[in-house]
Amino acid sequence: MTTPNARSASRRAVLAGACSACAAALAGCARYGTSNGLAGSPAQGAAYSSPAGTGSSAAANAPAVLAKTTDIPVGGGLILTDKKIVITQPQAGTFHAFTAICTHLGCILNTVSGGTINCPFHGSKYSIVNGSVVNGPAPLPLAAVSITVQGTSILQA
Numbered sequence: 001m002t003t004p005n006a007r008s009a010s011r012r013a014v015l016a017g018a019c020s021a022c023a024a025a026l027a028g029c030a031r032y033g034t035s036n037g038l039a040g041s042p043a044q045g046a047a048y049s050s051p052a053g054t055g056s057s058a059a060a061n062a063p064a065v066l067a068k069t070t071d072i073p074v075g076g077g078l079i080l081t082d083k084k085i086v087i088t089q090p091q092a093g094t095f096h097a098f099t100a101i102c103t104h105l106g107c108i109l110n111t112v113s114g115g116t117i118n119c120p121f122h123g124s125k126y127s128i129v130n131g132s133v134v135n136g137p138a139p140l141p142l143a144a145v146s147i148t149v150q151g152t153s154i155l156q157a
């Protein structure tokens with residue numbers, strides 16, 4: 001009989017193997033809108049880290065700036081591949097964030113288009129409004145990530 005830990009370890013091994021191609025295929029940060037689906041600069045995700053040269057302990061404790069509000073297209077979203085977070089703006093001024101890890105086999109989601117956040121591997125699609133599954137095989141919705149908007153900055157809460 002297989003113990004629960006053995007089954008869990010086996011499942012992790014399967015998941016890791018299934019998504020090695022995901023990690024290789026997807027790097028950097030991609031921006032996607034609703035009209036043309038064109039990718040933005042691969043460096044965008046790294047452009048909004050903590051300000052350089054602050055060096056204070058207050059800066060070390062400050063919430064991370066994930067993006068600028070202007071980086072998130074209305075009706076679309078921005079995938080921060082390095083942070084495994086997707087930020088969406090379903091309506092002007094309304095922002096949501098979710099984990100960018102597919103709940104099917106754990107691959108990184110790679111596009112936002114037509115109102116959904118999409119997985120390239122088996123076709124799962126999630127709502128940009130609430131992370132719910134719009135198209136399987138994903139079994140679960142995306143987990144929400146807490147964010148706050150301060151001025152034009154989107155911070156991880």
Ligand code: FES
Binds near residue numbers: 103107121138
């Ligand atoms: S990993 Fe299978 S649909 Fe995303």
